[in-house]
Amino acid sequence: MNTTTLPVLLSNEELADLHKEIGRPSLMGNTIAKLQAELEQYMALPMDVPGHGEAGGYEHNKHKQNYQYINLAGRLFLITKDERYAEYAGKLLAMYADKYLTFDFHIQRNTNPPGRLFHQILNEHMWLMYASLGYSCISAWLSQAQRSHIVERLFKPMLEMFTEKYGHDFDRIHNHGIWAVAAVGICGIAIGERRYLEISVFGHNGDGETGGFLAQISKLFAPSGYYMEGPYYHRFAIRPLAVFAEVLHRHMPELDIYNYKDQVIKQTTQALLATAYPNGLFPALNDASKTMAITDMGVVVAVSMYFKRYGFDKNLLGMAQIQNQVWMHPCGQALSEACDAEATIDPPFWPSVELNEGPDGTCGAQGFLRMQAKDKDICQLSMNYGQHGMDHGHFDTLGIAFYNRGQEVLREYGFARWVNVEPKFGGRYLDENKSYARQTINHNSVTVDEGCQNQFDIKRADSVHGKPHFFMGEGTELQAMSAFADEHYPGMGMQRTVMMLKSDMLESPLLIDLYRLTSEKPHQYDYSHQYQGQIIRTDFEYKTNTELHPLGDNYGYQHLWSLARGEAGSNALISWLQGNSYYTWLGTSSSADNEVIFTQTGANDPQFNLRYENSFILRTTGKDLLFASALETHGYFNEAVEASVNARGKLHQIKVLAHSETGSVVAIEGEGIRFTVMVSNQPNVTDTTEHRIIINDKTYSWKGFLAVEQETK
Structure with missing residues (x-):
């Protein structure tokens, strides 16, 4: 031996x-x-x-x-x-x-x-x-x-x-496959059997294409480095990837592994880190835990490896501070020494990024916008317009999530699973993961006719993807992204444009959302928002239900109690308190017939498998239609000292002025302020495209993807 x-x-x-x-x-x-x-x-x-x-x-x-x-x-x-x-x-x-x-x-x-x-x-x-x-x-x-x-x-x-x-399973290109090749390769070195290292690197066929570590890192990730199953499974795959890369750096230096395929290891590590919220938690994209964070040991290893092998980055120091540990390895020591040398370390503030998906980067993308408020608080807005995510995918193309002031505001549910809690179905995925967690209504999106995107058909969902429209992630005052999803409901075109706008008149960047739907036939549209906190006020009357009934009978609706309903007319204002912050949501549609429904999970859940989560839905019917909303963050609440400041916010109304194949125009009004938002709906728009829309003898014109005009009174 x-x-x-x-x-x-x-x-x-x-x-x-x-x-x-x-x-x-x-x-x-x-x-x-x-x-x-x-x-x-x-x-x-x-x-x-x-x-x-x-x-x-x-x-x-x-x-x-x-x-x-x-x-x-x-x-x-x-x-x-x-x-x-x-x-x-x-x-x-x-x-x-x-x-x-x-x-x-x-x-x-x-x-x-x-x-x-x-x-x-x-x-x-x-x-x-x-x-x-x-x-x-x-x-x-x-x-x-x-x-x-x-x-x-x-x-x-x-x-x-x-x-x-x-x-037969060893060469499978999958996050499990990275664990397989890393285990076999490392054990081969440990016992002096180099042939196992060769198999692990180049696969059974020895070509580095059909199996092995080189094939895994070449094919598992998009050119952007994004892993299609989402951050939760990406952080699981990054641990053996980072460890085995360091092993190969030492035992197969001829591979030059850290520069392999245009530094694919750097690219995929950076892509994972760039998805995290400023507090270190990962957004629960696809099946995912709500508590998974960069403190996971795999990410600790990856941050240390990335710092040592790809150079100094202050964001890595900020992540190390959140992790409060490093990899117990020379890579971790390099990061530790860099932290010791800094007098102050700021929280990580990664730039906004659009992470393309698919083997060649043409299967949509995941968009992440980040902007700092006046007080340096980091706001993060994400939107999914990429691939489905295979067996762990959720049916939520064009779904969004929003984070600021240290908390997730428009929330992702994540998976329906109690990991390793054996009495809860052995810690495995619960039936409610399919019947609720993965359904479209459970996400901050629009559900058509109380159905699920792609009819909850995984094979069909894997065959389509969102289509990027534009991405503007460099602005300090305005950032935006837009995408289409035209194959997810039969005969239905969908376009969503979301942006963050900073104004001296507002405390925090304003989230503006325009969701456009086109169809030759009338449909019911449910524009849903998952929130956490206490409703403070509305500007419409609603009736609470003394007897609770499920909102529907399938596609996740069967798990939602209908708590209250109210006619919202042409504009709805809903304000709630979450933590120490107030949030005011203004919502409308191009239809004059809008209803708001307040819901809570728990219906048809006899084993109490679901968490109690709240949502409100703006419901209307029509063919071609535009939903528009604005979310204002404002005020401060401290129950311990009985302090409440700016509980009402400044904005009070949103109007759809026009929407067509050319573009959409929306007005947002408040105390002494008015924003006019103009967005291109043209698929092939460029930054030089001219737009012109006439509404009641008033002409709205702009060049490029979008424009925002601010008027103060």
Whole structure:
């Protein structure tokens, strides 16, 4: 047996530098202390290598914790030189070597093939990657007999299972595939079997095109670096990607991996980081947790790697401050030292960006606008006009989400799942994920005839995508993006234009939204907004329902209680309090017949699987129609000191003046102020396109994508 005795990711010189960080008040010093305390706490528990169990149950979680602490114990042994850690990792690995081949394949079944430890092979890949890293740190400390036992009874059977028994799955281009190749490649280095590294990099065919790490990073991401399943699954894929890239940088320098394919690793890491809200949380695009953030260990690794390999960026320092830790690795030490050298570190403020989708970047995009308010608060507006997102996709093309003042205001629901909460359907996706969370009505969009985009047909949804119209992300006073989605409802054209506008008359950038629908037949249109907080006031009368009934019987409507309804006429004002801030929404349509419906989740939910979430819907009917709305952020509320300032806001009315194939014109009015918003509806508009619309003998003209005129009184 040819086995290595060197750690896969650390040199002696680097270890000496990391050793000096012990006890220092740096990010690296604090990281070492934190992880050491966690390891000590885990080592105090009885060792256990259990058999099979439910996904999310004790056995599943114990195997997961074991591989994490094998890795951690190995690295901390090298950094602290405490042999107790090597002894612990070695003993735990030996226990797995004793038992692994006595386990049959897992009795549970998933869409993934089963492993001997977990119900799906994905988790076994994760186990091997971490355990191999830990093993490489202690292999020189172990005896030859101990090494042989672990390699022959544990690692080699795993490698054979991954590359031979499940060889058909090994080269699959998928986020699971990155874990597979990283696990096999790292284990191959750790045990001195380089052929496994070759398979992992170039695939079974050895061409780097049909499988392997090079194929994964070349084909899994769009040219922009965006991953079509969304940030939640992107941050899952980025962990093995970043770790294996650093391994290849050290063990296959001839690949020049960090410059491979026009620096695809830089591009995809940057794309992931650019989706995060200013507080570090990721927008819940597609199936996603509402609490997933850049504090996830995969993103911690990626931020440290990105800083070390692609250069200084103050936004990375801001992210490291939110993470409050770095990767316990030389890459993390470089980031830690840079943070130490800065007197002050500002929150991350990534530039606005349009992230194209599809293999060649022609399948729509995800748009992210960012603008700072007068007080430096960062507002972020996102819109989905890209691909569906495969089996984890939500049916919400042209859906938006809005964030400011440290909170998500127009909200994404995320997935219907209680991860690893075994009593909740084994921690897996609940039925309500399909019946509600993924439905169009659950998003800040327009639902047509109480149906779902693409009739909730995944195959059909994967075959269409949004079409970018224009993107203006560089302005400090005005930013905007616009897109079409003409294939998501039969015979229906949709165009949405959203913008953020900064004015000296307003406290915070104003969110303006124009949603245009075209059809040869009349339809019911539901313009929905998911919010959180307490309704403060409206400018229309509504009637609350004393008996609750579902709003509909399918496509998510069956889960919405109809709480109250009111006729809104030509203009609706709804104001609510969320946290310490007031929000006033002004909404209208080109129809004079508008109704507002207030809803809450919980209908047809006998097991209380859904979170209680609120929404309001502006409903109307028609053929060609324009919805227009403006969301003003204003005021301050502090219950503890009984303070309430500017609770009413300045804006009170919005009007649709015109909409046609040429463009849309909207007026927003308030105390001493009026905005006239003019937007192009022409598909091939450029920044030199001339527009001219005459309304009641008044001519509105502008050049380019849009124009906003402000009048003060």
